[in-house]
Amino acid sequence: MPPASSKPVKAPAEPLGTPSRRAALRLLDAVLRRGEPLEQALVAATRHVYGPDRGLAHAIAAEVLRRLPDLDALIDSVTERPLPGDAKARMALRIALVQALVLGTPHHAAIATVLPLVDGGPRKLVHGVFGAIVRSGVLLPEVPALPPAVETRWEAAWGAEMVEGAAQAIAAPPPLDLTLADPAETERWVGELGGVSLMPGHVRLVDAAPVTELPGFADGRWWVQDIAASIPARLLAAGGGGMAIDLCAAPGGKTLQLAAAGYAVAAVDVSNARIKRLRENLFRTRLKAQVIAADVLAWAPPAPADALLVDAPCSATGIFRRHPDVLHRVHPAIIAEMAELQARILARAADWVVPGGRLVFATCSLEPQEGEAQLSRFLADRPDYAIDPPEPALLPPGVPVHADGYVRTAPGMLADAGGCDGFFVARLRRTA
Known part of the structure; x- marks a missing residue:
């Protein structure tokens, strides 16, 4: 009998492309189990993949999050018992199905690259469920379903038409x-x-x-900014000149707008990482602003300003088209927490405006607590402020001024032109 070999047995090589699917799994786990923002989780989740594979991992995770209720409905339709929501088998099936049904990945590659994700687990189950779904020829609905909790919350606040607009809006990246x-x-x-x-x-x-790679980027002739996100600074830029304070300013789109309009801008933010991006944007566009790394609840300016922009921290549910993770991470407790933080910032910053000056309060949120209710609360506490309705010419055609003088962009607006993010924007004037 020949002696046993002392050479180690090599594990079989994984299919090409498996590392990017592992990274997608880590991204989804970070969002759905730990509640992390997708972009925040990206660096750690993709630390072992590079170049196009990193982009693919991000694309897979984002598309799963866009289509999560519909993907789960497909999976549940062919299993005798529902898989646990956080089961690795369900995660692997979500990743395989979104590749096959949305991203156009060949079926054999979609399943082969996720089976290693359930090594030591129910590989036969994953393979069988995937096969049953793709053989049936079923497709995902053209209009995705929103998570039930989000649909219920938004329908109560805005009505069924807005919910339908939101579902239409999340169908594809903006x-x-x-x-x-x-x-x-x-x-x-x-x-x-x-x-x-x-x-x-x-x-x-x-x-x-x-x-x-686009013309004009290197020369700083423009910067990326959703049209709704440009409205807050547009409402101040119309009276450009003098001193402006931009709170929670990074990565700097609104700071750049104010500087380009002729303001001397003090841009304040607490995040060093985001401030780095703000400085890079200022350098690229050759615009100038005083950049201040500080907590706005501890910092104060040396003198009041002519204009104050408070683009307050919020739930960010208004940017769900480009960040679908917010639909799965944000819940009422987070919304309430953000609303309290906004109220504290507004209460502190309201004294930093000269009499006759303007304050713009904005949030990229579709939650009334972070918009309409916040404005009512502020005006009740500060009788020295009054709503200053914007001129319609300052807004994109199709975005109205509300009867109460503020601006609310919502899913369904500008739909024929590609839509816009959800924002609440109120321009106020300090009367005394």
Whole structure:
């Protein structure tokens, strides 16, 4: 009998592409189990994948989050007993199905690259469920279902039409919006970039090349900013000049708008990582602002300003089109916590505006607690402030001024032109 070999037995090689699927699994686990923002989890989750594989992991996770209720409905339709929500088998099936049904990955590659994710687990179950679904020829619905808790909350606040608009909006990633440093160059950049413009100073692109490869990026002629996100600073830029304070400013789109409009801007943010991006954006666009790393609840300016922009921390449910993880992470306790923080910031910052000056309060939220209710609370506490309704010409066509003088963008607005993020924006004037 020959002696046993002393050489170690090599584990079989995993299918090409498995590491990116493992990274997608880590991303989904970070969002769905630990409640982390998708972008925040990206660095750690993709530390062992590079280049296109990192982008693929992000794309897979984002599409799973866009389609999660519908993917789970498919899985549950062919299993005798529902798999636990956090079961690795369910996660692997979500990843395989979104590749096959949304991203166009060949079926054999979609399943082969996720089976290693359940090594030591129910591989036969995963393979069988996937096979049963794809053989049936079933497709995901054209209009995705929102998570039930989100649908219930938004329908109570805004009605069924808004919920339908939100479901339509999440079906695909949104177009790319750019804000121009010089609105007078709108026609030039529409032509050079091959986009469309919804108002002066704005260009919208569909299926654009990577941002850094687009004409005008290196020269700082524009920056990425959803058209709804540009509204808060537009309402101050109309009276450009003097001193402006931009609170919670990074990564800096609104700071750039105010600086381009002629304000001397003090940009305040507590996050060093986000401040780094703000400085990079200022350098690239050759615009100037005083950058201050500070907690706005501890910092105070040396003197009141002519204009104050409070783009307050919030639940960020208004940017669900590009960050679908918010639909699964945010719940009423987080919304209430953010609303209290906003109230504290507004109460402290309201004294930093000169009499006759303007304050703009904004949140990228679709929650009334972080918008309409917050405004009512502030005005009840500060009789020295009054709503200053914006001129319709400052808003994109199709975005109205509410009867009470503020602006609310919501799913369904500008739908024929590619939609917009959900924002609440109120411009106030200090009367005394």
